[in-house]
Amino acid sequence: MARFSDEMLSRAQELVSLYPDPRSATIPLCHLAQEQDGYVTNEAMEHIGELVGSSAAEVQGTASFYDMLKLEPVGRYVVGVCTNIACMLRGAYEVLEDAEEVLGVPVGGTTEDGLFTLEEVECIAHCDRAPAAQVNYRYFGPLDRESLQDLVATLRNGDLDHEVPPHGTLIRVRREAPPVVPMEEIDRERAEEGQ
């Protein structure tokens, strides 16, 4: 429930510096905030507004449009069972029912221990392994009741933590490349070339 920590802040500032307009960093920063706190908190939206030069309300207006950005707490593992057509044709609704039973929560619910949140998601582009699911945006499939039970048990033990990092998408994405050249400098270079 906080602003960015020192470590996250330096990543956030680096992201802001990559764009000709800092507001382009809004979504990446929301991802970062979610990785820090589990969801995008009000404080984080204010902080992001300060960093990209917009208001907290504008950040919220953007964040609330996107399914991946959570404005409420979720479990450590967000399990998304795909039920769109390719998965549906191969038994996704049975998998979703099994998931409710195995986890003991309805779709949208979070287990009492805070470990799992269950979601029904739209196509996750894993159709050749249908019926498929994602856990913190790592893909699994094809699933049946047995493999689903195994998956949940392995997650519960923490045995998959090397493969399934905490709920987030940027957490392991590390830019080691030099910062991009600011647009003004490129404009100048081009003007000189033109002469």
Next chain:
Amino acid sequence: MIERIVGARLGYEDSETLERFLATGGDLGLRKAVLEMRPEEVAAEVTTANLLGRGGAGFEAGRKWSMLRKAPRRYLVINGDESEPATFKDHLLVERDPHQLVEGATIAAYAIGASLVVIYLRGEFALGLERVQQAINEAYARNALGRSIFGSSFSVDIVLQPGAGAYICGEETSLIESLEGKRGFPRIKPPYFPAVIGLYGEPTIVNNVETVSNLPWIVQKGGAAFKALGQGRSTGTRLFALSGQVKRPGPYEVEMTKITFRDLIYGDDYGQGLLPDRSLIAFIPGGVSAPWFFEEHLDIPLGQDEVAQAGSMLGSGSVIVMDDTSCPVRSAWRIARFFARESCGQCTPCREGGAWIDKIMRRIEEGEGREADLDLLLDLCDNISPGIKWPPAQTTICVLGPSIPPSVSAAINHFRDDFLVHIKEGRCPHA
């Protein structure tokens, strides 16, 4: 022999590594472009190749580039926000050959004189984001990106942008809005092309992942060699994403127009047919916005115009197969519900019509439908897309809304009896 272009490396276990990339011709296309060719020569090869955009609309890439307004700042955006149900080919290219994507993007940037490239990837592609960023890092480290690439006078940077879960952001103007830190609302047209006014109001080219992944090959072998594959407007190869009720779903790269849907679905090298004792009832040839095809369409070749002439589209190259155990009512409902959920909400026909169709379809599917619902559904479809024809008449800013009617009307027109069993007997004839 099957010609492989974008998928040439996919047979290797370590296809995503720099070692494999360099050992299999990596960088050669970019080197040739920046060291031996002028930007307009690269663009000319792409025009000669007649490379059609691989995102769904199938617009000529060379022509798109030629529309770019002259301005000091120009942007290239790579559209990797693949989210159309049953489309998974870009997912594969992003995760399994990220270096090819970065090389292709850099070649495109050179050809159009871009000042900055942004690769916009679907946020859920967590592994893809890791791998593409690593490929970008490694490209900078060997001077395949950054200042004076390979000692040439060309410099460009690539920034990786994660999406955050919104199908509409695959539409190029809403992708640009999203990239500017806003809700992904499609922009009102005209102007029709971001090439005139795009990112930050500057001229911008938006190209799909698979489209630019073709560029290293085209630069090395020449546009004419690419055009020699396929026929008519359908040149080169395409990655077809086969899913649904076939024995072997998967991505298959094929030379365009050289095989038919029958080959793709039943061929030993491809889908290997349906499960025993099952029969085909319908298939969708190009992603869930495309009108459905049936048994009589099986011998149509996989080509842009061939599919269009038969009243559908090749779209994103996703072929979805339904057999006689699948309920066409449920399939059409699931497709309609997707669009209803993903509507950005700007236009009334899409926002209200989509949600209404979703509710009626669900009611029928659950055995609570009325016979009058069928006419009501067709009437709603006609309001979203007058005439319910293909390509659709549009009452909305983008084509998301008009993507709803094809599935719903195909299901009602071809499987009316199934609907009636649901309505009159409150059960599914396929359950």
